[in-house]
Amino acid sequence: MAAEHKTYEEAKAGIDETLKKMGLDYLDMMIIHSPQPWVEVNQSDNRYKEGNRQAWRALEEAYNEGKLKAIGVSNFQIEDIESLMETAKVKPMVNQILCHISNTPLELIDYCQKNDIAVEAYSPIAHGEILSQPEIKAIADKYGVSVPQLCIRYTLQLGTISLPKTENPEHMKSNAEVDFTISEEDMEVLKNFKKIENYGESSGFPVYGGKM
Numbered sequence: 001m002a003a004e005h006k007t008y009e010e011a012k013a014g015i016d017e018t019l020k021k022m023g024l025d026y027l028d029m030m031i032i033h034s035p036q037p038w039v040e041v042n043q044s045d046n047r048y049k050e051g052n053r054q055a056w057r058a059l060e061e062a063y064n065e066g067k068l069k070a071i072g073v074s075n076f077q078i079e080d081i082e083s084l085m086e087t088a089k090v091k092p093m094v095n096q097i098l099c100h101i102s103n104t105p106l107e108l109i110d111y112c113q114k115n116d117i118a119v120e121a122y123s124p125i126a127h128g129e130i131l132s133q134p135e136i137k138a139i140a141d142k143y144g145v146s147v148p149q150l151c152i153r154y155t156l157q158l159g160t161i162s163l164p165k166t167e168n169p170e171h172m173k174s175n176a177e178v179d180f181t182i183s184e185e186d187m188e189v190l191k192n193f194k195k196i197e198n199y200g201e202s203s204g205f206p207v208y209g210g211k212m
């Protein structure tokens with residue numbers, strides 16, 4: 001659901017329009033893209049509490065009508081989820097968040113997991129920016145795997161659902177070959193790996209701007 005839809009009416013119309021455009025009776029899942037409208041991500045302190053509750057009501061209704069098989073949120077912090085839960089009748093089933101080596105929101109992941117909210121890790125390869133980090137390459141070499149394989153395995157060992165993206169069929173194949181185990185010791189090193197300061201050409205996207 002578009003991050004801009006922060007009234008019940010807009011959200012309901014958005015769900016129906018999506019189904020119509022796709023020519024479908026139902027979708028497997030729909031999530032609120034962000035607690036803040038896209039233009040405000042990392043730009044304002046307004047968390048749109050009431051707007052998200054209204055959008056959530058439209059999602060709950062569509063879920064109860066069978067138009068959506070699962071409903072959730074994305075880029076929600078703990079405070080955003082707690083605010084939603086004050087009026088929600090159906091708990092969010094998923095929170096899709098930025099999660100990769102050097103940017104691991106451990107407290108948020110723990111909160112979601114304790115509350116039975118599945119965590120989806122988006123940009124697990126840091127949008128490709130992690131490929132140029134020599135320390136990460138050294139750990140991948142130790143396991144005899146590629147940096148993307150290490151990154152994907154890392155997010156799986158955190159108990160998240162990893163959402164890597166590639167346009168290359170060879171990459172897609174090797175990204176699925178993650179049948180190895182990162183030691184507890186190395187997981188700790190990776191969890192605390194210094195933050196990537198610059199997402200290169202991707203820095204302009206709001207999600208890489210700092211708070212997610």
Ligand SMILES: NC(=O)c1ccc[n+]([C@@H]2O[C@H](COP(=O)([O-])OP(=O)(O)OC[C@H]3O[C@@H](n4cnc5c(N)ncnc54)[C@H](OP(=O)(O)O)[C@@H]3O)[C@@H](O)[C@H]2O)c1
Pocket residue numbers: 033074075096097121122123124125126127128146148149163164165166167168170171172174175207
């Ligand atoms: N909810 C949200 O707000 C949000 C925000 C951002 C992204 N997402 C979702 O997260 C998913 C992934 O995001 P992403 O594209 O940002 O990040 P990503 O999966 O972390 O990185 C993709 C980049 O890594 C490269 N790559 C992948 N596998 C590789 C391999 N084996 N070897 C070398 N390079 C490899 C890709 O290039 P090649 O194509 O050349 O392999 C591409 O440049 C998408 O489905 C996206 O929709 C959600």
